[in-house]
Amino acid sequence: MSYSTKVLDHYENPRNVGTFNQDDEGVATGMVGAPACGDVMKLQIKVNKDGVIEDAKFKTYGCGSAIASSSLVTEWVKGKTLDEALTIKNTQIAEELALPPVKIHCSVLAEDAIKAAVADYKAKHGEMVVAAACKG
Amino acid sequence: MIKTPIYLDYSATTPVDPRVAEKMIPYLTEKFGNPASRSHEFGWEAEKAVEEAREQVAALVNADPKEIIWTSGATESNNLAIKGAAHFYKGKGKHLVTMMTEHKAVIDTMRHLESEGYEVTYLMPESSGLVDMEKFKAALRPDTILASVMLVNNEIGVIQDIAALGEVCRAKGIIFHVDAAQATGKVAIDLAKLKVDLMSFSAHKTYGPKGIGALYVQRKPRIRLEAQMHGGGHERGLRSGTLATHQIVGMGEAFRIAREEMVAENERVRYLRDRLYKGLSQIEEAHVNGDMEQRVPHNLNISFNFVEGESLIMAIRDLAVSSGSACTSASLEPSYVLRALGRSDELAHSSIRFTIGRFSTEEEIDYAIELVKNKIGRLREMSPLWDMFKEGVDLSTVQWASH
DSSP states (O other): OOOOHHHHHHHHSOSSBSOOOTTSTTEEEEEEEEGGGTEEEEEEEEEOTTSBEEEEEEEEESOHHHHHHHHHHHHHHTTOBHHHHTTOOHHHHHHHHTOOGGGHHHHHHHHHHHHHHHHHHHHHTTOOOOOOOOOO | OOOSSEEOBTTTOOOOOHHHHHHHGGGTTTTOOOTTOOSSHHHHHHHHHHHHHHHHHHHHTTOOGGGEEEESSHHHHHHHHHHHHHHHTTTTOOEEEEETTSOHHHHHHHHHHHHTTOEEEEEOOOTTSOOOHHHHHHHOOTTEEEEEOOSBOTTTOBBOOHHHHHHHHHHHTOEEEEEOTTTTTTSOOOTTTSOOSEEEEESTTTTSOTTOEEEEEOTTTTOOOOOSSOSSOTGGGTSOSOOOHHHHHHHHHHHHHHHHHHHHHHHHHHHHHHHHHHHHTTSTTEEEOSOSSSBOTTEEEEEETTSOHHHHHHHTTTEEOEESEETTSSSOEEOHHHHHTTOOHHHHHTEEEEEOOTTOOHHHHHHHHHHHHHHHHHHHHTOHHHHHHHTTOOGGGSOOBOO
């Protein structure tokens, strides 16, 4: 199997690996996937008073494409408002990383991780949202 | 400087020993005759080489050369043995017994026979990978005509007790077939003593060329087979097709070397395997798959919990190894052998099979240990499952969002 150079770059030099304290003000967590399916993504965002995501971190159990997809979204969500972050689509992730068809589910999972983190933030701050259903 | 990638996949295939290659070459060029040509020197010369190789193959397993039939490899040998005996003896019964952990060449042959109206029992092994003798006995029925159990498992390297299984089959008049593709040169085989009726061999797992194998067909008591390949009536009508003299000469020489050197070689390889095992078992949550005692000396199959198999293979691509995870499709399919041992999907996915061989060095083993240790550490730092495990979370109680 061959990986694109962008996948290899994110895999070899993953951006923003780590964990925030979930109890800190403005921190929210989205965890999606399942070990039996071969991938689990944990995406954390830190949102400032203006509702802008100022930092993001991830941890991922999964293949190279799953690690690269999560690494990429931590870069993309930074500086975006929550609503702007929700506009990131799996197709953009797949295109940026040149994922082959069998790895599209990795980009779907990354999109779901953003939605889950945003939903967690809104739930913590009293806004009711329906969490995205997993697919792919 | 160490040369990478390092080959640690000797159970997939082995390089042809240079001594073997050297012996093969004249049979491609000047000694090119057809061994079936009875009317001239070219044919006689080729036939002599084929018969000498037959003696060399027979000698490794203490059989009569007349009991060795050339085939294209162990897959063909398994097909000929199982289909050939099932077809020939179908008047006696239509039930066969094998194991869930057999090679696909046996499993799929059995599946094919099921489509022809035969009935097959697939036995689950114990968690060690070994067959339980009582369960084996219980599976045999009055209409059972054949049982097939491999000597050495290709994934986990465990050695089945074919001596005891053979006694059970012989007492009941059931034909016993053994796939020994992974066993030659690793385990001593004495077919004069073993109650085995049919045994499959491959050259390329034992430093011979690909594309050549053999089937042992016992003469006393005589085992009959229905041919699967029809034509010129070569190999006593059991397998038609012009003999590949150079391949056969290669297999003979490879098996001669195996017979002469296997004791010393296994000792050296076992030392390297144990060194690898010692190094890798320092890694937390590393689990060996299959029995460690009843095992060939060159195999180590080990799962690393909380890292995903495909990313692990990617991380250690300086090592040519096999993974228990087949990640070629969107739906990850873990090894059916490891699943049969009762391993979870996660552990089956994160398994690596290291198989060491004739040209492996201590330096390569040490490099492999360091590389795996580093990469497992790096991947676990990235793994949310590892964090949860470290926090004491029981992952089996977590409600995962399925996707």
